[in-house]
Amino acid sequence: MRRLVLLIALASCGDDGKTPVEPDAAVPPAGMPSIAGTPVSSFESSTCSTSVVIELSRQIAEETDCIMPGQLVAFEAVPGIAFAGSAVLPYLSSKARADLYAAAAEAGGTPMQITSAFRTVVQQYLLNRWFELGRCGITAAAEPGRSNHESGRALDIGNYSAWITKLGAHGWSHDIPGDPVHFDHLSSPDIRGADVLAFQRLWNRNAPDDQIAEDGDFGPATEARVKRAPAEGFGIGATCAARRRFAVVTRDAAAPLVDEHAE
Numbered sequence: 001m002r003r004l005v006l007l008i009a010l011a012s013c014g015d016d017g018k019t020p021v022e023p024d025a026a027v028p029p030a031g032m033p034s035i036a037g038t039p040v041s042s043f044e045s046s047t048c049s050t051s052v053v054i055e056l057s058r059q060i061a062e063e064t065d066c067i068m069p070g071q072l073v074a075f076e077a078v079p080g081i082a083f084a085g086s087a088v089l090p091y092l093s094s095k096a097r098a099d100l101y102a103a104a105a106e107a108g109g110t111p112m113q114i115t116s117a118f119r120t121v122v123q124q125y126l127l128n129r130w131f132e133l134g135r136c137g138i139t140a141a142a143e144p145g146r147s148n149h150e151s152g153r154a155l156d157i158g159n160y161s162a163w164i165t166k167l168g169a170h171g172w173s174h175d176i177p178g179d180p181v182h183f184d185h186l187s188s189p190d191i192r193g194a195d196v197l198a199f200q201r202l203w204n205r206n207a208p209d210d211q212i213a214e215d216g217d218f219g220p221a222t223e224a225r226v227k228r229a230p231a232e233g234f235g236i237g238a239t240c241a242a243r244r245r246f247a248v249v250t251r252d253a254a255a256p257l258v259d260e261h262a263e
């Protein structure tokens, strides 16, 4: 039903980019296309915290939610939840968030210390480079686009032992041997790769003369643009107006797309 409405809306306003469009609360004020800023590659040898690319990562997370509504929503440090450090990007699928909040609401005492939640392809690119360069004490790192923290259903919790049972009662599995801080919400969809697609869309929106394929694959062309992308974020960030075009063009291919914004 929702997609039908979107199709009608698109058909009525055209897609030539010239037709005036009514103000839309979901669309932020338009900036100018820009890839200006501190290139991500400049942090390959200068830091060990992905907080340096948090603003760019926030745009990627928001764009992902535009592509797949409900699959990556922001969560907050409500009672029972604390963010440990500035590199936490607090996004999860809406189902995972609901179960996280339920577990937090039941527990008294010390809040869970979340050290990592969502991670974007840009953050994973840096972690992987630091690993390859033997930096930052990293002993293993997934390829960009492949980390389970790019799935939208993962959390790392510093004081994990106090939360295994409570989170387990709400669908959060303590499931990775040798990675005790890690939890997965396995009934939520694994959207790995959606962050790569979101990055590609942001890049194309901001580099009109340097377009790349929007295929969700982290290949050499995408890697080259990740290196050049501005850590502070693109001139134009997420825009859910673009979601309508995506929904029309790829609705059959977007198997994991589940609309939970109806609530």
Ligand SMILES: [Zn+2]
Pocket (backbone or CB within 6 Å): 116, 149, 154, 155, 156, 179, 181, 182, 183
């Ligand atoms: Zn983890």
